Amino acid sequence: MHKAPVDFVVGVDVGATKTLAGVVTMNGEILGRTKTKTPSEQSYRQVLSVIAACIEKAISDSNLPRSRIAAVGIGLAGLLDHETGVVKAEPNLGWESVPVKQALERELKLRVFLENDVNAGTLAEYQLGAGVGVKNLVGVFVGTGIGGGLIFDGRLYHGFGGVAGELGHIIVKTNGPRCGCGNRGCLEALASRTAIVRDLAKAIAKGRKSSLSKLIRNGDLRHIGSNTLATAFRDGDKLTMKIVKRSARYCGIGVASVLNLLNPEMVVLGGGVVEAFGSDYVEMVIKAARKQTFPATFQGIQIVPARLGDDAVLLGAACLARENIERLKG
Amino acid sequence: MHKAPVDFVVGVDVGATKTLAGVVTMNGEILGRTKTKTPSEQSYRQVLSVIAACIEKAISDSNLPRSRIAAVGIGLAGLLDHETGVVKAEPNLGWESVPVKQALERELKLRVFLENDVNAGTLAEYQLGAGVGVKNLVGVFVGTGIGGGLIFDGRLYHGFGGVAGELGHIIVKTNGPRCGCGNRGCLEALASRTAIVRDLAKAIAKGRKSSLSKLIRNGDLRHIGSNTLATAFRDGDKLTMKIVKRSARYCGIGVASVLNLLNPEMVVLGGGVVEAFGSDYVEMVIKAARKQTFPATFQGIQIVPARLGDDAVLLGAACLARENIERLKG
Numbered sequence: 001m002h003k004a005p006v007d008f009v010v011g012v013d014v015g016a017t018k019t020l021a022g023v024v025t026m027n028g029e030i031l032g033r034t035k036t037k038t039p040s041e042q043s044y045r046q047v048l049s050v051i052a053a054c055i056e057k058a059i060s061d062s063n064l065p066r067s068r069i070a071a072v073g074i075g076l077a078g079l080l081d082h083e084t085g086v087v088k089a090e091p092n093l094g095w096e097s098v099p100v101k102q103a104l105e106r107e108l109k110l111r112v113f114l115e116n117d118v119n120a121g122t123l124a125e126y127q128l129g130a131g132v133g134v135k136n137l138v139g140v141f142v143g144t145g146i147g148g149g150l151i152f153d154g155r156l157y158h159g160f161g162g163v164a165g166e167l168g169h170i171i172v173k174t175n176g177p178r179c180g181c182g183n184r185g186c187l188e189a190l191a192s193r194t195a196i197v198r199d200l201a202k203a204i205a206k207g208r209k210s211s212l213s214k215l216i217r218n219g220d221l222r223h224i225g226s227n228t229l230a231t232a233f234r235d236g237d238k239l240t241m242k243i244v245k246r247s248a249r250y251c252g253i254g255v256a257s258v259l260n261l262l263n264p265e266m267v268v269l270g271g272g273v274v275e276a277f278g279s280d281y282v283e284m285v286i287k288a289a290r291k292q293t294f295p296a297t298f299q300g301i302q303i304v305p306a307r308l309g310d311d312a313v314l315l316g317a318a319c320l321a322r323e324n325i326e327r328l329k330g
Numbered sequence: 331m332h333k334a335p336v337d338f339v340v341g342v343d344v345g346a347t348k349t350l351a352g353v354v355t356m357n358g359e360i361l362g363r364t365k366t367k368t369p370s371e372q373s374y375r376q377v378l379s380v381i382a383a384c385i386e387k388a389i390s391d392s393n394l395p396r397s398r399i400a401a402v403g404i405g406l407a408g409l410l411d412h413e414t415g416v417v418k419a420e421p422n423l424g425w426e427s428v429p430v431k432q433a434l435e436r437e438l439k440l441r442v443f444l445e446n447d448v449n450a451g452t453l454a455e456y457q458l459g460a461g462v463g464v465k466n467l468v469g470v471f472v473g474t475g476i477g478g479g480l481i482f483d484g485r486l487y488h489g490f491g492g493v494a495g496e497l498g499h500i501i502v503k504t505n506g507p508r509c510g511c512g513n514r515g516c517l518e519a520l521a522s523r524t525a526i527v528r529d530l531a532k533a534i535a536k537g538r539k540s541s542l543s544k545l546i547r548n549g550d551l552r553h554i555g556s557n558t559l560a561t562a563f564r565d566g567d568k569l570t571m572k573i574v575k576r577s578a579r580y581c582g583i584g585v586a587s588v589l590n591l592l593n594p595e596m597v598v599l600g601g602g603v604v605e606a607f608g609s610d611y612v613e614m615v616i617k618a619a620r621k622q623t624f625p626a627t628f629q630g631i632q633i634v635p636a637r638l639g640d641d642a643v644l645l646g647a648a649c650l651a652r653e654n655i656e657r658l659k660g
Contacts, residue, residue, distance in 0.1 A: 079626055088626070089626075135490070136489060136490055148591065150591075150592075152482055152487060157482060157592075158593075159466060159592055159593025159594060159627075160465070160466055160593050160594055160595035160630070160631060161593055161626060161627060161629055161630060161631075162593070163593045163624065163626050163627050164591065164592050164593035165591065165593075166590040166591060166593075166624065166627065167590075167591055169587075169590040169622075169624065170500070170587035170590055170591055171502055171583050171586060171587050171622055172501055172502070172504055173503060173504045174502055174503045174506075174520075174580070174583055176504075181624065183621070183622050190504075250504070253501050253504055256501060257499075257500035257501050257587065258591070260496040260497075260499040260500055261478065261480075261494065261495065261496060261497055261500055261588070261591070262480075262487075262489055262494050263488075263489025263490050263491055263492070263493045263494035263495075263496075264489060264490055265490035291513070292499075292501055292513050294493065294496065294499065294511065296409055296418070296419075296491060296493050297489075297491060297493050297496065299491060300490070300491060301490060301491075
């Protein structure tokens with residue numbers, strides 16, 4: 001059977017605060033880019049109809065006939081079954097056992113595929129971003145939490161229960177600080193933005209000086225985002241620099257564990273923290289990782305920043321939709 | 331082209347002290363099992379001719395006509411290129427850049443394939459041992475050091491430079507004890523027999539009571555093997571029990587990191603330490619791993635003892651030789 005290439009698919013990034021959608025061409029170009037608020041406080045049916053409307057708007061804004069759209073790919077956080085398209089648990093939206101694929105296929109009359117957002121972002125970097133041409137790649141995304149995606153032999157690796165890639169929860173410091181997951185010493189508890197802000201708040205509470213002190217209200221630094229931290233870092237705030245450096249060091253130690261275990265060809269570093277601190281952060285991660293890795297394992301591998309920024313999840317979801325459609329056709 | 335099954339291959343386990351060889355049937359039965367001392371202090375040419383003689387003896391003892399032997403598979407420690415069959419570095423034998431495949435093929439007039447011993451052992455457990463029927467499996471071998479092998483989607487995973495699986499060198503305790511590799515806090519530095527013996531020697535030197543005290547000469551416990559430790563453990567020596575428990579806990583933390591990252595279907599625990607302490611040790615590892623793993627990741631997975639014991643490397647090397655020959659035959 002002749003395989004005609006799938007020329008247009010819709011990619012969607014469903015986040016807790018905003019949903020992005022766009023029609024993606026074979027070259028990874030985004031047409032009819034659309035952004036809308038995710039009404040996370042509402043019922044899942046309402047959230048799904050907002051997502052559907054966002055998709056319809058992207059298709060309509062792309063000026064393509066609807067018949068040219070082959071499928072929709074959706075990336076979203078949380079635990080999901082990418083085969084059935086059921087979201088098992090998404091804490092930010094308060095979802096449990098939501099049949100996203102089924103519901104959206106009925107509403108849109110289009111094939112819908114679902115993927116974890118970090119997996120989607122990793123696949124996008126592999127197919128369209130920093131990792132083009134590489135065979136084995138690990139994506140490391142450092143933000144509020146830390147997520148990972150694994151590409152082995154050119155394919156996204158899901159593991160036995162579909163939940164592989166929880167890089168934020170490898171243990172790098174036994175008996176270390178408490179993690180959001182309840183355990184101690186997870187990478188996420190040492191290197192995420194949450195960890196950086198926690199350490200800053202603690203140090204400031206102890207009387208350490210910082211340009212960020214004035215932004216605290218009753219010890220609460222939660223409203224301090226990556227950009228505020230990045231400004232303090234670039235302006236040379238000593239406390240911020242020290243704590244960010246520590247985060248990068250732990251991130252490098254986590255990367256070293258991944259390198260020693262998986263010996264990938266490339267590690268792509270992305271997420272809000274990496275974007276905010278830029279090449280300074282990436283360099284610190286590389287330095288720490290090199291120190292803890294066998295020379296033979298480190299040889300020839302690349303540790304590079306992600307290239308696709310905020311578009312990664314949308315693009316990766318589109319790549320997956322395209323792959324699935326091509327597989328079904330072929 | 332018709333694929334006739336490869337009925338007999340030779341498997342070889344080249345260790346620093348002894349070399350085992352045997353002709354392996356399609357069912358994993360070993361014929362003509364042969365064991366010889368590895369003359370590790372001699373030149374690589376002499377070691378290779380001892381290995382060749384060991385192989386010849388196994389073939390001759392199997393009473394099979396030499397024409398029925400399709401290939402030879404060799405498992406050995408150290409860094410090697412399984413494609414070219416060159417051993418890049420084997421510290422125990424003092425080898426560097428030794429063309430094992432080429433040299434043995436010339437001597438034996440048989441196809442020879444090379445694999446890292448831990449990878450071979452993992453493959454054997456997957457094809458003939460604890461992991462039959464499983465798709466994704468991680469082998470964890472705890473002995474003097476700690477090694478790992480990775481089976482993804484039914485195939486041994488080698489990584490970019492062929493050195494994947496260095497599970498002993500994931501970092502579980504940043505700033506922890508110094509590892510043989512030079513870094514700090516590696517799993518091997520916390521859970522291997524080397525770590526157990528180090529901690530015992532240290533505690534005894536500090537005056538802690540133990541039934542093992544009388545075996546020490548000038549603080550040197552190096553001659554204490556896994557069986558001596560196992561006897562003290564089973565006899566209820568409190569210090570040994572405490573330190574072995576700690577080793578198992580760290581091993582479980584390492585396994586938890588692997589589970590969170592890779593979500594395999596099965597973890598097979600093998601090696602001298604696991605064999606010596608048996609199901610007690612395995613249970614302690616499972617308990618610690620469960621505590622540090624997401625319930626969704628732990629669900630349905632199995633953590634089980636290896637089944638093939640000392641035959642694992644020989645059998646795995648034979649499996650690989652068989653696979654390679656079948657692939658070459660097309």
